Amino acid sequence: MTSSLGSTGSTCLTAGGAVRTAYPITGYALCNSIGMDVAEVRASLRAGKSGLGPSPIELPFETVVGAVRGPLPELPEALAPWTTRTTQIAQQLLEGKGQEIAAALDRLRGRWRPERIAVLLGTSTAGADVTEQAYRHFLHEGTLPADYDLFKQHTYGAVLHVVRALTGSEGPSWVVSTACTSSAKPLATAQRLIDADLIDAAVVGGIDTLCSMTLHGFKSLDALSAEPARPFSEDRRGLNIGEGGALLLVEREGEPIAMLEGVGESSDAYHIAAPHPEGLGAQLSMQRALDQAGCDVKSVSHVNAHGTGTRLNDVAEAAAIESLLGCEVPVVSTKSYTGHMLGAAGGTEAAFLVMAVSEGWIPGSLRADPVDEKIHIRVAQERIEGRFDHVLSNSFAFGGNNVSVLVGAPR
Amino acid sequence: MSRAVAVVGSGAFVPGYAGLAGWVAGVPSPDHEKAKAELVPTRQRRRASLLSKAFAEAFAETLETSTLEPSEVASVFGSALGEAATMISLLDQMWSETAMLSPMKFATSVHNAASGLISIATENRGFTTSLGADFDTPAMSLAEGLGLVLGENRPVIVCCGDEAPPAELVPEGKGWSLLTAAIALAPVDQAPAGSTLLSGLTILGGVGSANSENSERGASAGEIKPRDADSALGRNPNVGLLDLVTAIRDGAEGLVALDRGEGRGYTVRLETPRHG
Numbered sequence: 001m002t003s004s005l006g007s008t009g010s011t012c013l014t015a016g017g018a019v020r021t022a023y024p025i026t027g028y029a030l031c032n033s034i035g036m037d038v039a040e041v042r043a044s045l046r047a048g049k050s051g052l053g054p055s056p057i058e059l060p061f062e063t064v065v066g067a068v069r070g071p072l073p074e075l076p077e078a079l080a081p082w083t084t085r086t087t088q089i090a091q092q093l094l095e096g097k098g099q100e101i102a103a104a105l106d107r108l109r110g111r112w113r114p115e116r117i118a119v120l121l122g123t124s125t126a127g128a129d130v131t132e133q134a135y136r137h138f139l140h141e142g143t144l145p146a147d148y149d150l151f152k153q154h155t156y157g158a159v160l161h162v163v164r165a166l167t168g169s170e171g172p173s174w175v176v177s178t179a180c181t182s183s184a185k186p187l188a189t190a191q192r193l194i195d196a197d198l199i200d201a202a203v204v205g206g207i208d209t210l211c212s213m214t215l216h217g218f219k220s221l222d223a224l225s226a227e228p229a230r231p232f233s234e235d236r237r238g239l240n241i242g243e244g245g246a247l248l249l250v251e252r253e254g255e256p257i258a259m260l261e262g263v264g265e266s267s268d269a270y271h272i273a274a275p276h277p278e279g280l281g282a283q284l285s286m287q288r289a290l291d292q293a294g295c296d297v298k299s300v301s302h303v304n305a306h307g308t309g310t311r312l313n314d315v316a317e318a319a320a321i322e323s324l325l326g327c328e329v330p331v332v333s334t335k336s337y338t339g340h341m342l343g344a345a346g347g348t349e350a351a352f353l354v355m356a357v358s359e360g361w362i363p364g365s366l367r368a369d370p371v372d373e374k375i376h377i378r379v380a381q382e383r384i385e386g387r388f389d390h391v392l393s394n395s396f397a398f399g400g401n402n403v404s405v406l407v408g409a410p411r
Numbered sequence: 412m413s414r415a416v417a418v419v420g421s422g423a424f425v426p427g428y429a430g431l432a433g434w435v436a437g438v439p440s441p442d443h444e445k446a447k448a449e450l451v452p453t454r455q456r457r458r459a460s461l462l463s464k465a466f467a468e469a470f471a472e473t474l475e476t477s478t479l480e481p482s483e484v485a486s487v488f489g490s491a492l493g494e495a496a497t498m499i500s501l502l503d504q505m506w507s508e509t510a511m512l513s514p515m516k517f518a519t520s521v522h523n524a525a526s527g528l529i530s531i532a533t534e535n536r537g538f539t540t541s542l543g544a545d546f547d548t549p550a551m552s553l554a555e556g557l558g559l560v561l562g563e564n565r566p567v568i569v570c571c572g573d574e575a576p577p578a579e580l581v582p583e584g585k586g587w588s589l590l591t592a593a594i595a596l597a598p599v600d601q602a603p604a605g606s607t608l609l610s611g612l613t614i615l616g617g618v619g620s621a622n623s624e625n626s627e628r629g630a631s632a633g634e635i636k637p638r639d640a641d642s643a644l645g646r647n648p649n650v651g652l653l654d655l656v657t658a659i660r661d662g663a664e665g666l667v668a669l670d671r672g673e674g675r676g677y678t679v680r681l682e683t684p685r686h687g
Contacts, residue, residue, distance in 0.1 A: 060510055124521065128498065131580065135502050138579050150580050155491060157545030174544040174551035177493065177522030185540055189555060192562035197414075198554065213498065216505050217517035265538050267530040272455070273518035284536060398518050399527020401539065 020292035024256030027104025029093040032244025033066030037098030045363040062226040066242025066339025112200040119173035122182030122206030124343030127154035129211040179397035184346025188263035205347035207245035229309035230367040231333035239308040242339025246347035256410040258354040264288030268400025279320025285402035304393040307333025318375040330380035336366035346395035353407035415610035417602030420595030421656040422472025466525035469591040481533040489552030489571035491648035493522035549652035550669040550677030566597035571649040587646035592653040611680040633665030
C-alpha cells in the first residue's frame with residue numbers, strides 16, 4: 001500500500017442516525033456516441049453536441065440511435081476468443097488512448113491486493129448482439145456459426161473475464177442486470193462490500209450495445225421516437241436507444257476526484273413496465289441516497305435525470321423531483337446527447353456527475369423547449385458553470401427498479 | 412466468527428420434488444413437475460416465464476421457513492442466462508412475417524423479470540437486484556447477500572436458478588435442466604438461537620481472503636460431498652446453491668463448494684453453534 005493517500009472514506013451520521021461512509025472515486029472512463037473517450041465526451045457535452053443519428057442496424061421503422069461511431073480496438077491475442085462489441089468497448093474504456101483512467105488504475109493496483117479488487121459491472125444486453133446474429137445463422141443454415149461460443153460471447157462471464165484480465169482484478173466479480181438501472185447498482189454494491197470489509201476497491205460501471213431485439217422491443221412498447229428525443233418537452237415522442245460504456249474506480253482510500261456519498265435503491269412494487277404515476281419509488285430512491293449521505297435536500301445542486309423522453313417517465317420523475325427537492329434545482333437529461341444507453345446509462349450518468357463536481361459545470365438539456373406544462377421542475381437548457389458540491393443521478397428500470405446515486409465534491 | 416451470518420430459511424424448486432423438503436428427503440412427487448408460483452397473482456403468473464415461476468416457488472418456500480417480513484426483506488436473484496429462452500422466443504417473433512414483438516413479453520425478457528414480479532407480489536418497495544456470473548452465480552449472489560447483511564445489517568433472501576438453456580445455443584450434452592434454490596441470511600444477532608452459521612466465502616485470493624480456506628478445497632478437510640444429482644441437474648450453473656441448502660437441511664458442517672468444477676472454486680463454511 002502507498003503511504004500518501006489523498007483521502008479516506010469519511011463517515012456521516014444521517015438524521016435518522018444511520019451511518020454510511022463516502023468513498024473516493026479516483027478515476028473514470030467513458031465511450032459512447034458523443035465520444036470515444038472522456039476528452040471527446042466532455043467536449044461534446046460542453047458544446048451541446050448530440051451523438052444521435054441513423055441506426056447502423058437495418059430496421060423496418062424509423063428511429064435514431066446513439067451509436068458508438070469510432071473504430072474499436074482489438075483485444076489482446078490471449079483474449080481474442082472473447083471478442084465482441086461489448087468486450088471491445090471494455091478495452092476502449094480501459095486502454096483507449098484518450099482515456100484518463102490508466103494512471104488512476106495503476107495507483108489502485110499499487111494500493112490493493114488483486115484479490116481485494118472487485119469487478120462489478122452492469123449490462124442489459126451482454127452479448128445479445130452476437131447471439132442475434134448466431135441465431136439468425138442457425139435459422140438459415142441449421143447450424144450456429146463455427147466461431148460462436150455462448151460462454152465466451154454472450155454471457156456475463158465473458159465481459160467479466162475480459163475486464164478482470166485487463167485490470168488485474170482477482171476479487172469477486174459479477175454483472176448486475178436490472179435493465180436500465182444495471183450500471184448504477186454496482187456503485188451501491190461497491191460501497192456495501194467496502195463497508196463490510198469484503199473488498200478494498202472496485203472497478204464499477206457498465207456496457208450495453210445496440211441490438212435489434214432491444215430496438216424492436218421498445219418499438220413494440222410505443223416508446224421509441226423517430227426523431228432525436230426531447231426529454232421533458234411538451235413535444236416529446238419517446239426515447240432513442242444508445243450504446244457505449246462507463247467505468248469508475250471506487251476505493252476505500254485514494255486521491256478523490258469526487259466522493260461516492262450515497263446510493264439509494266428502491267422498488268415501485270407497482271407494474272413490471274410502467275413507472276409509479278406519482279414517482280413514489282423514484283422519491284424513495286432519491287431520499288435513501290440523501291439519507292445515506294446525511295445530506296439535506298437543499299444541498300443538492302443538480303440532478304441528472306433518468307429523463308428518457310417518454311410521456312409517462314418524464315412526468316412521474318418530474319413529480320418525484322419536485323416533491324422531494326422543489327423546483328429550483330437544475331435538472332438535465334443527458335440522454336438527449338447519448339440516447340438511452342439502457343444497462344450502461346446509470347454508470348455513464350454517474351460519470352457525468354463526477355465531471356460536474358470535479359470541473360464545476362453541467363451541460364444543458366437538449367431540445368426540451370417548450371417544457372411540458374405539467375412539468376414544474378427547472379430543466380436547465382444551457383450549460384451552467386459553477387460549484388456543484390452534491391449532485392444526484394436517477395436511473396429507473398423495468399420491474400419498478402429504481403436507483404439514485406449521490407456524488408459529492410472531493411473532501 | 413465475526414464475519415459469520417445466520418441462515419434463517421431455505422427453499423428450492425427441483426422439478427418432480429415437493430420443494431427443498433422433498434428434494435432433501437429424496438421423495439419424488441409427480442404433482443410438482445411444474446412450478447405453481449402461487450406467490451405471484453394469477454394475472455402476472457400467466458405471463459411469467461418458467462424461470463420466474465420457479466424463482467417464485469423457491470422464494471415462497473424460503474419465506475415460509477423463515478420469519479422474515481415479505482414486504483421488507485431484501486432480495487438477490489442470480490441467474491447465469493436469465494431469460495435467454497424468452498429472448499429466443501422474441502427473436503422468432505422479430506423475424507416472423509409480422510416482425511412485431513409482444514410488448515409484455517419484451518418487458519419480461521429482462522434479467523430482473525423475477526425480481527420485479529416478486530417485489531410487486533410481495534408489495535416490497537425495498538432492495539432487490541438481479542445478477543449473473545456464469546458458473547460463479549451462486550457464489551457471487553451470496554457475496555452480494557453478504558454485503559447487505561454485513562454492510563447494512565439486514566436480512567436478505569438470495570435466490571439462484573436457471574432454466575434449461577435454449578437447445579439451439581449450446582452444444583449437445585452441455586445443456587442442463589431447470590432448478591432454483593434460495594437461502595435466507597440474517598445478522599447473527601437478529602437470528603433465532605442455534606441457527607446454522609455461514610462464513611468464509613472464499614477462493615484462494617477471493618472474497619474474505621484474509622481467512623482464505625481454499626487450500627482445504629478438494630482435500631479431506633471437512634468438504635461436504637454434494638448429493639448426487641442427475642447429470643443435467645448437476646450441470647446447472649446454480650447447483651452449488653442447491654448443494655448448500657441441501658447440506659444445511661441435512662445439518663451438515665464443513666466446507667461446501669459453490670460450483671461443481673466449472674467456476675472459480677468458491678467455497679463457504681457451515682457450522683452450528685454449540686452454545687446457544
